[in-house]
Amino acid sequence: MSENVYLPQLARIVHIKDEVPGARAIKTFRVEFMNGGGFDHEPGQCAMISVFGKGESMISIASAPTITDYKQFSIMRSGRVTTAIHDMKVGDVIGVRGPYGNKFPVSDWKGRNLVFIGGGCGLAPIWPVIQTAVANRMDFDKITVFYGGRTSRDIMYAAELEKLRGQADVHLSIDSPEEGWEGYCGFVPANVMDKPQRPDNAIAITCGPPIMIKFVISNLREMGFADEQIYTTIENKMKCGIGKCGRCNVGTDYVCVKGPVYSWAQLKSLPQEY
Amino acid sequence: MQDAAAAKHDAQEFEPKVVAFLCKWCSSAGSDLAGVSRLKYPANAVPIQVMCSGSVSPIYILSAFNKGADGVLVSGCHPGDCHYLKGNYYARRRIFLVQKLLQFIGVEPDRFRMSWVSAAEGVKYAEVITDFVNDLKALGPQTKLKAKR
Amino acid sequence: MEAILKRNRLGQWITELQERAEIYAPDFVEDTWEFAKVGRGATVELNHSNTVRPAKRFVFPQREVLYRFRIENSQSPKLTDTEPKVESTVVFGVRPCDGRAMVRNDRVFTCGFSDPYYQARHDNVVFVGLACNAPPSQNCFCVSVGGSPHSEDGLDVLMTELDGRYHVKALTDKGSDIVRSAGDLFQDVKAADMDDVGNAHAIALEYSQRSISSMEAVAAALRRNFDSPIWDKLARACIGCGACTYLCPSCHCFDINDEVTNKSPLTGARVRTWDNCQFPDFTMHSSGHNPREDTGARLRQRICHKLLYFVETHNMQQCTGCGRCITHCPVGIDIVKIANVMEEGVWQ
Amino acid sequence: MIPVEDIRARAKDLLQSGKVRAVLGYRRSTAGLLAEPAFMTTADETAALVLDPTCVGNLALYLVNEKKRMKHARQSDKRPLGIVAKGCDSRAITVLLQENHIRRDEVIVLGVSCETGGMIDTRKLNKALRGKGATSAHFEGEGGVRVSYVGGGTILPGKDVLADRCLECAKSYPLDADFFFGEKVDERPYGPRFAAVSAIAEKGSEERSAFWDAHFERCIRCYACRAVCPMCYCDECVVDSTNFIVGPTTSADEKADRVRWINRSATPSENAMYHMVRAMHLAGRCIDCGECERVCPVNIPLRLLNTMLEREALEMFQYTPGIDAEQPSLISSFRDGDPNDFVR
Amino acid sequence: MTRRAGVFVCHCGTNIAATVDVKRVAAELARDAGVVFSNDYVYMCSDPGQQSVIDAIREHNLDSVVISCCSPNLHEKTFREASSQGGLNPFQCEIANIREQCAWVHKDRDEATTKAVKITRSAVERARRNQPLTPIGLPVTRKVMVIGGGIAGIQSALDLANAGLDVVLVEKQPTIGGHMIQLSETFPTLDCSQCILSPKMVEVSKHPKITLMTSSEVTSVSGFVGNFKIKVHTKAQYVDPDKCKLCDDCTAVCPVVVPNEYDVGLNDRRAIFIPFAQAIPASYYLDPESCLGLNPVVCGKCANVCEADAIDYDAKPKDSEIDVGAIVVATGFDLYAKDKMAEYGGGKYPDVLDGIQFERMCSASGPTGGQVLRPSDHEEPKTVVFVQCSGSRDPAQHCVYCSKICCMYTAKHATLYKHHVPNGRAYVFYIDIRSGGKGYEEFVQRAMERDGVIYLRGRVSKIYQSKGKLKVLGVDTLAGKNVEIDADMVVLAQAMVPSKGTTEVAKALKIGRDKDGFLAEAHPKLRPVESVTGGIFLTGAAQAPKDIPETVCQASAAASKVIALLSKPELEHSPVVARVRESHCTGCEMCVDVCPFEAITLVEGKAHVNEVLCEGCGTCVGTCVRAAIDVKNVTQLQVFEMLEACMGGE
Numbered sequence A: 001m002s003e004n005v006y007l008p009q010l011a012r013i014v015h016i017k018d019e020v021p022g023a024r025a026i027k028t029f030r031v032e033f034m035n036g037g038g039f040d041h042e043p044g045q046c047a048m049i050s051v052f053g054k055g056e057s058m059i060s061i062a063s064a065p066t067i068t069d070y071k072q073f074s075i076m077r078s079g080r081v082t083t084a085i086h087d088m089k090v091g092d093v094i095g096v097r098g099p100y101g102n103k104f105p106v107s108d109w110k111g112r113n114l115v116f117i118g119g120g121c122g123l124a125p126i127w128p129v130i131q132t133a134v135a136n137r138m139d140f141d142k143i144t145v146f147y148g149g150r151t152s153r154d155i156m157y158a159a160e161l162e163k164l165r166g167q168a169d170v171h172l173s174i175d176s177p178e179e180g181w182e183g184y185c186g187f188v189p190a191n192v193m194d195k196p197q198r199p200d201n202a203i204a205i206t207c208g209p210p211i212m213i214k215f216v217i218s219n220l221r222e223m224g225f226a227d228e229q230i231y232t233t234i235e236n237k238m239k240c241g242i243g244k245c246g247r248c249n250v251g252t253d254y255v256c257v258k259g260p261v262y263s264w265a266q267l268k269s270l271p272q273e274y
Numbered sequence B: 001m002q003d004a005a006a007a008k009h010d011a012q013e014f015e016p017k018v019v020a021f022l023c024k025w026c027s028s029a030g031s032d033l034a035g036v037s038r039l040k041y042p043a044n045a046v047p048i049q050v051m052c053s054g055s056v057s058p059i060y061i062l063s064a065f066n067k068g069a070d071g072v073l074v075s076g077c078h079p080g081d082c083h084y085l086k087g088n089y090y091a092r093r094r095i096f097l098v099q100k101l102l103q104f105i106g107v108e109p110d111r112f113r114m115s116w117v118s119a120a121e122g123v124k125y126a127e128v129i130t131d132f133v134n135d136l137k138a139l140g141p142q143t144k145l146k147a148k149r
Numbered sequence C: 001m002e003a004i005l006k007r008n009r010l011g012q013w014i015t016e017l018q019e020r021a022e023i024y025a026p027d028f029v030e031d032t033w034e035f036a037k038v039g040r041g042a043t044v045e046l047n048h049s050n051t052v053r054p055a056k057r058f059v060f061p062q063r064e065v066l067y068r069f070r071i072e073n074s075q076s077p078k079l080t081d082t083e084p085k086v087e088s089t090v091v092f093g094v095r096p097c098d099g100r101a102m103v104r105n106d107r108v109f110t111c112g113f114s115d116p117y118y119q120a121r122h123d124n125v126v127f128v129g130l131a132c133n134a135p136p137s138q139n140c141f142c143v144s145v146g147g148s149p150h151s152e153d154g155l156d157v158l159m160t161e162l163d164g165r166y167h168v169k170a171l172t173d174k175g176s177d178i179v180r181s182a183g184d185l186f187q188d189v190k191a192a193d194m195d196d197v198g199n200a201h202a203i204a205l206e207y208s209q210r211s212i213s214s215m216e217a218v219a220a221a222l223r224r225n226f227d228s229p230i231w232d233k234l235a236r237a238c239i240g241c242g243a244c245t246y247l248c249p250s251c252h253c254f255d256i257n258d259e260v261t262n263k264s265p266l267t268g269a270r271v272r273t274w275d276n277c278q279f280p281d282f283t284m285h286s287s288g289h290n291p292r293e294d295t296g297a298r299l300r301q302r303i304c305h306k307l308l309y310f311v312e313t314h315n316m317q318q319c320t321g322c323g324r325c326i327t328h329c330p331v332g333i334d335i336v337k338i339a340n341v342m343e344e345g346v347w348q
Numbered sequence D: 001m002i003p004v005e006d007i008r009a010r011a012k013d014l015l016q017s018g019k020v021r022a023v024l025g026y027r028r029s030t031a032g033l034l035a036e037p038a039f040m041t042t043a044d045e046t047a048a049l050v051l052d053p054t055c056v057g058n059l060a061l062y063l064v065n066e067k068k069r070m071k072h073a074r075q076s077d078k079r080p081l082g083i084v085a086k087g088c089d090s091r092a093i094t095v096l097l098q099e100n101h102i103r104r105d106e107v108i109v110l111g112v113s114c115e116t117g118g119m120i121d122t123r124k125l126n127k128a129l130r131g132k133g134a135t136s137a138h139f140e141g142e143g144g145v146r147v148s149y150v151g152g153g154t155i156l157p158g159k160d161v162l163a164d165r166c167l168e169c170a171k172s173y174p175l176d177a178d179f180f181f182g183e184k185v186d187e188r189p190y191g192p193r194f195a196a197v198s199a200i201a202e203k204g205s206e207e208r209s210a211f212w213d214a215h216f217e218r219c220i221r222c223y224a225c226r227a228v229c230p231m232c233y234c235d236e237c238v239v240d241s242t243n244f245i246v247g248p249t250t251s252a253d254e255k256a257d258r259v260r261w262i263n264r265s266a267t268p269s270e271n272a273m274y275h276m277v278r279a280m281h282l283a284g285r286c287i288d289c290g291e292c293e294r295v296c297p298v299n300i301p302l303r304l305l306n307t308m309l310e311r312e313a314l315e316m317f318q319y320t321p322g323i324d325a326e327q328p329s330l331i332s333s334f335r336d337g338d339p340n341d342f343v344r
Numbered sequence E: 001m002t003r004r005a006g007v008f009v010c011h012c013g014t015n016i017a018a019t020v021d022v023k024r025v026a027a028e029l030a031r032d033a034g035v036v037f038s039n040d041y042v043y044m045c046s047d048p049g050q051q052s053v054i055d056a057i058r059e060h061n062l063d064s065v066v067i068s069c070c071s072p073n074l075h076e077k078t079f080r081e082a083s084s085q086g087g088l089n090p091f092q093c094e095i096a097n098i099r100e101q102c103a104w105v106h107k108d109r110d111e112a113t114t115k116a117v118k119i120t121r122s123a124v125e126r127a128r129r130n131q132p133l134t135p136i137g138l139p140v141t142r143k144v145m146v147i148g149g150g151i152a153g154i155q156s157a158l159d160l161a162n163a164g165l166d167v168v169l170v171e172k173q174p175t176i177g178g179h180m181i182q183l184s185e186t187f188p189t190l191d192c193s194q195c196i197l198s199p200k201m202v203e204v205s206k207h208p209k210i211t212l213m214t215s216s217e218v219t220s221v222s223g224f225v226g227n228f229k230i231k232v233h234t235k236a237q238y239v240d241p242d243k244c245k246l247c248d249d250c251t252a253v254c255p256v257v258v259p260n261e262y263d264v265g266l267n268d269r270r271a272i273f274i275p276f277a278q279a280i281p282a283s284y285y286l287d288p289e290s291c292l293g294l295n296p297v298v299c300g301k302c303a304n305v306c307e308a309d310a311i312d313y314d315a316k317p318k319d320s321e322i323d324v325g326a327i328v329v330a331t332g333f334d335l336y337a338k339d340k341m342a343e344y345g346g347g348k349y350p351d352v353l354d355g356i357q358f359e360r361m362c363s364a365s366g367p368t369g370g371q372v373l374r375p376s377d378h379e380e381p382k383t384v385v386f387v388q389c390s391g392s393r394d395p396a397q398h399c400v401y402c403s404k405i406c407c408m409y410t411a412k413h414a415t416l417y418k419h420h421v422p423n424g425r426a427y428v429f430y431i432d433i434r435s436g437g438k439g440y441e442e443f444v445q446r447a448m449e450r451d452g453v454i455y456l457r458g459r460v461s462k463i464y465q466s467k468g469k470l471k472v473l474g475v476d477t478l479a480g481k482n483v484e485i486d487a488d489m490v491v492l493a494q495a496m497v498p499s500k501g502t503t504e505v506a507k508a509l510k511i512g513r514d515k516d517g518f519l520a521e522a523h524p525k526l527r528p529v530e531s532v533t534g535g536i537f538l539t540g541a542a543q544a545p546k547d548i549p550e551t552v553c554q555a556s557a558a559a560s561k562v563i564a565l566l567s568k569p570e571l572e573h574s575p576v577v578a579r580v581r582e583s584h585c586t587g588c589e590m591c592v593d594v595c596p597f598e599a600i601t602l603v604e605g606k607a608h609v610n611e612v613l614c615e616g617c618g619t620c621v622g623t624c625v626r627a628a629i630d631v632k633n634v635t636q637l638q639v640f641e642m643l644e645a646c647m648g649g650e
Ligand SMILES: Cc1cc2nc3c(=O)[nH]c(=O)nc-3n(C[C@H](O)[C@H](O)[C@H](O)COP(=O)(O)OP(=O)(O)OC[C@H]3O[C@@H](n4cnc5c(N)ncnc54)[C@H](O)[C@@H]3O)c2cc1C
Pocket: A046, A055, A056, A057, A058, A059, A060, A061, A074, A075, A076, A077, A078, A079, A080, A081, A082, A083, A121, A124, A125, A234, A235, A236, A237, A238, A239, A260, C284, C285, C286, C287, D243, D255, D256
């Protein structure tokens, strides 16, 4: 067979990092393709991760596009497949096919201010964008990152975020006060409201739980961001990832192909089915 | 052609796969006794111990067939002797219905068995298994519910 | 390429084709018409009304093994590709609505990423259509959605029954091939035959069908009424079964699951099966969030996908008017009625 | 013969007086001969209510569905639902009561007797009419059904066109109704109960096996049979391998640990498993409304599986489903004298 | 699910290794996903064997353990303990039985090994999904309620109280004593029933640990073993037992005369009376049913004469709630109603008596002062016919079972009759004589031989009155002829049936009854004094017909069970119990119906398992069609995975 789009490439887990503990734990898996496989990706794109015998899940590629010798996925334990992958150990092999979906149009944003707003697991999809922006730091003006978790233990990429501080304004938050916490206490949208961002020449990129996105967007609109200046991703249920299985269909779009990255302007024109 | 088919069904060649659901208190103990008495019976049946025959849901039985069992045995305490008093009475009613249903869709009735084996009936357990396996050998492989994947 | 086949030669044609292909034709099974494999020497009548299950299963079977896996050791899984080794297949008696559906399916499975399973099957199947001469079934409405009882779209051959004979028109290379291979069975088409064909087709168009007045207006109305409470009302009786979509010749949604055959070593297959937007969990996220929570939203999706979204992306309805979803809906949900209600805006 | 006006009047009265939040009944359908469910919320709508041999569906299903809808919509209208119920439908209501799925004060049953009639089986009708699509059907005379079709009409004997379930009906009128229409007829001019299942049961086991293999082979697992069954009210069915019940509190483990008893593939073995499990789960609960069989697009005679168990329940355990909301369920009861011979 | 399972395959010397290739088992398991350690050893249960488990758990960080060895009945405990020493929860250790169920019963090495692999693999699947569990601990109330104050209840109460437990004895009647206090003499020794019972009754009333509640009934119970909450309803006490001086003045003035139930109608009493001289509490009792009005205006005579001022017409009934840790049910029996024996003229002819009536007649404190006299004319009966099995062993019309004691008391009655009327003729109709018991057979023989009681084998078909005599028609099957006896008196040995109070109490306590209505024991052989509900015990004739020695045995047995139960400060209950998935439960109550231990109730429309009552039998699991209930560590998922493991293999 020439090109079977359904057949994953095999990739070995080479490193596992516990990001967040608890019932909805998040782990970051670093995988290396076997037999010389692999693919390039753009920030925002995803891949289908297979655990054989359990199934497949669509997961954002969390590593920067510039990194070619491995890919990283930050996966929240949520159900059948994600639990199975959480149960795996270094050396185990998974299947990966991709890259799927569109990308954040980072190259269009040259010279602008970037405001990243993430919550919970939602940092993963925008992380490669942050990485890309930071890698080309000179191309952008101000870079601001808002990120929040429920508690300090729910903050993923904690060390990386610390490192980021040199290159960007990083504002972390947790939902309610904790001893020793120096950042903001409260929800992410409130944190954003607390530190208003100037809308002119800015692009806001947000990702997180639907309810958070909803409030973030309304706050951004209040600050004067135009619909075209706001970007987010949507996570409709997906099975094939290549625009066939019909599951992620919203209006005319198959999110796995036309999405998952949307500007708020685009998203508004779609039926509210995500 | 016919001979080949016959040969395939030859009792020598075909080793039926059997799942035996044994209640912990009577039948499992009975099968232990068979062991202690060094009785011999065919190795086709893999026991699964359950607390009570009453806990054997019909879906267990069907699933065993689906996974490729050629025969399924459910064994519990004699009526009146259930460790939990009435579990085996419920089992009996349920399993009667399962058996009727299997029969109705054309699964040979001998593929499915229920027996009462008390903790003292090691001999009976050995007999039940031997007898069952012989029946199954004559029937050949079970295909109707076995998943072909 | 056109030719005439005597009615009594049909059997012979099929017999000859059986040398190199598996032949399917409608058969009356359990009071329903089904495409069934034609045994050697069996007679094929082609006097069927439409089959209950559409012809899509020849290119998109309900179950397709995508590949098999075997894992002796979690560090070295083995995958075995299972692109279908498809026997050449000729399907007789495909109604034009099913043919037109094939065009829609092609759009889905071959645009963007090409689906190798679909492709492999499609490459090896020849759809021999049969024009509808007889009065339509009670829920047919192909004309309203741009089709016709003798549409050629998506077919490889179209046969039209004439008095004692068939007019056979090959529409693709695959089609020409099966006609040419049995060339001596056929006669040339005469002008009179063409007249008869013309007549037959004209008469078929005369029969009254159910109708939707304006598809553009319907599309516009659907766009307009996305948030209307009418959907809840229309779907109140819907029981969320899969009859409408599984039987639809152009529904293509599927699910992918792993089927395990053995635990140790772990062996099994990744399998795709039909799925259906009317099932409650179809869009349910792992978090429990469900973008289409109720039957209203799901019915809206089905209708809008067919009559609006597909039109916007592919410039054609994804419905070819076969009427199966109406006839087989246990509770009388009716796409034609819904379309008309939408357009006319008459609902309480 | 029940004058439909009486039912309309009653439905109207219930709606007008605000005693019910809606009345479930039947009305004509655009999709074909069979009447479709009508959800009447205003008195005006009752004018469209019909009652004739095309009112095949079992509306008890919607008592279940409406409950889910209400919960979903977080509606608080606590008024009961009126429902037109035939004998079989009312048995379904009784089982729902027995299983605490609904409360008696949540429904107002407008019971209708089928008297000596019943409901039409469109397959039989099509056969009898040799493909002429019927446009309407009414009872006329002794056990006759007047059928009209485009360009004509005829009277057919009921036993030729009535559904098997009606020919074998256990009780053709509701035992538990708030309003009752028609006459209670116990002697019906048709065959014995369980005739269809007996015919199959009498076949040899090989033949029976082949019969079911052929049927299971054809099932497409559209689940119309399950979806239409008022007794199949579980949010999540054990045969589903996907998640139906996921809420904010559903843990990852719970999702990961769902047992895949049956695969989604519509292969003969999985189909057989599905039907076997379903039949077992309906043992003592199926009240023979025949809906599952009616809605099956590929005409699998599902009713046989259920009536076979119904017959066993009656003969071996003297159990009849749907007659007493207080009795314990078939499988949650036993008697010392239950059959024991089959145990070896 | 655990990820690091360890497998230990035992050779059991050669017991296993001779038939099963243990090395192969260990090697095959080592390849399975999730198994990180797999080894074999000659004797796993030996100290070094156990140590190897402990070491491996620590060394390889195992999170579950399977020992492939002998029956779990033998060493499950051993290995679970070893596992917990290694730091695992004991429930994360499972046993795969490859000895009794494999090595010892098969010959072919290859087949046996394959099967051993499957058994082990399915145990691994199970173990990997076992939850760590800890036994459920529950505090106990060290107080016991004994319901029923017959000999059974009295004995239990005394035993319990003497063991230092607080006891509440609840009796429905105004006095304790039950049926035994009505008996005259008792077989086989013919000692006076009242003489042996009265001291015990007094002891009850004096015992500091016993609270006596007469005229009281249990209305409902909540809670569970160790922690019951019981509601008791006490009827109004119009006579204060503490004040009553037993002077009898009140009786003397009471104008009401009604039949005396203690003498089964052979005698009369007043509306205020003392049931019998030895009544405990020792007090007169005002029967509100027959009293003219509890209203001084209507009568008020007794209160007027009572110098102790013990009578209070305004007394109110009382409801109390009592916390106890265990319950002993001793609610006894009734006689099968005489008038149900129409064929024998029961209830129709005054001279057809039942056993208790005859006992009363023979009793020195009875209505006739111990003389045998016909009720109709107070003449001494010259011919008395005793009918055994009256109502017993008669599946067609009456009770199916044997009442067990009638043979004996009939022999006693006939003997007593002969002692009172030596020249009278005593006939006994019997089907067979069941005289199992120490000294019982001798007792019957004595009745026949020494006292000349005439035993006729056969049933009585009819009794009717004719010319002042009771005509008894019967057959003598030994002689093969019909017999007809003109009797002066007939005594029917009526069947024993569960008392009305027993039926009521079973309902209140929600404990099961058997097909005859007697209280159902947890196991007919092994747990005869326990009810199915944990913490509720059964004793006496409420559980089955029995005589006094047996009753006393059982009463003491029940007491000792309670003492054992309450001896610990906390009760331990197996944590292997059912758990409901509320999202899936529809509240259909089928599980509630089937649970043999009444462990499930509906709470807000969902099944709720009382873990303390649940025994983990899984009957509910087999019943619930919605898969909404599972037993921990024997879940449906585990069974599914085990099935897969059993069926797999190439
Ligand atoms: C574009 C995209 C990017 C994503 N990126 C990430 C990520 O970076 N990290 C992360 O932890 N999660 C991500 N998710 C969500 C992730 O796909 C689901 O959590 C995951 O599929 C759950 O699978 P499961 O088998 O563990 O859960 P189950 O609940 O057991 O799965 C049920 C079924 O539904 C499907 N499914 C359920 N919810 C979703 C969903 N939201 N999206 C797609 N399929 C779903 C699964 O494939 C599975 O077949 C992403 C989803 C999408 C669509």
